[in-house]
């Protein structure tokens with residue numbers, strides 16, 4: 001993966017605490033402040049409930065040992081420090097163990113609205129609130145176990161369905177279209193774009209379609225899949241997802257809806 005930012009991730013001390021700088025804490029607090037306004041009427045209720053439950057600080061980057069206490073209480077999950085984007089096999093191994101990867105760096109102001117790789121604001125603010133929701137936690141744990149036991153090729157398929165649900169999923173609710181994907185909720189720019197831009201396609205989620213849809217991780221998404229209702233994640237976790245992967249493999253991939261990356265073509269799955 002071509003690193004877009006070349007960030008130096010931070011090491012924690014023996015107790016798992018990281019001494020963030022004032023500037024890093026300031027960026028967290030401004031991101032938190034911006035999203036507090038943008039998620040009103042845009043994030044699904046389950047996300048709001050989870051955000052309230054884990055009680056993240058609005059003023060400084062949360063310390064993982066404190067966050068772990070809240071996650072453990074709710075669903076038995078905890079975080080795992082990682083330097084940046086990790087590969088699929090490491091990623092699924094962590095999820096299979098109810099550990100969620102947290103990249104220990106935070107974006108700079110230049111990448112405030114959108115960042116090409118996951119930072120701590122993405123992992124903690126984007127994903128952790130919903131990890132306190134039983135349906136979401138169950139789906140993510142099930143998904144990790146599937147990925148752990150899958151072949152390298154099947155893991156690339158599994159990553160696509162994960163991408164179009166946990167990372168960039170939208171969901172229908174009584175109040176209208178809402179966001180549950182952590183990759184959207186950690187980006188001020190994409191939080192608005194995903195619901196209000198007329199550029200992206202928005203289609204009902206058919207798991208086999210998602211498995212056949214190539215994606216790029218370094219651009220705002222050209223396509224979002226909509227979950228008919230939130231608890232469909234439970235139903236999805238009970239389906240034979242590997243059978244859906246086999247079906248998708250016989251049908252071939254859809255044409256990408258985005259321009260190819262430059263030669264290295266990294267970040268395209």
Ligand SMILES: C[C@H](O)[C@H](O)[C@H]1CNc2nc(N)[nH]c(=O)c2N1
Pocket residue numbers: 082084085086087088091101102103118123159160162163167217
């Ligand atoms: C698999 C999924 O599509 C996504 O690309 C994964 C891969 N690696 C990751 N690595 C980190 N640190 N954080 C993430 O959220 C992810 N997501």
Ligand SMILES: N[C@@H](Cc1ccccc1)C(=O)O
Pocket residue numbers: 113114115116117118119122167183184185186187188217218
């Ligand atoms: N684009 C997300 C970060 C992200 C990058 C790549 C994969 C997933 C998430 C943000 O700006 O918060």
Ligand SMILES: [Fe+2]
Pocket residue numbers: 118122123127167182183
């Ligand atoms: Fe993510």
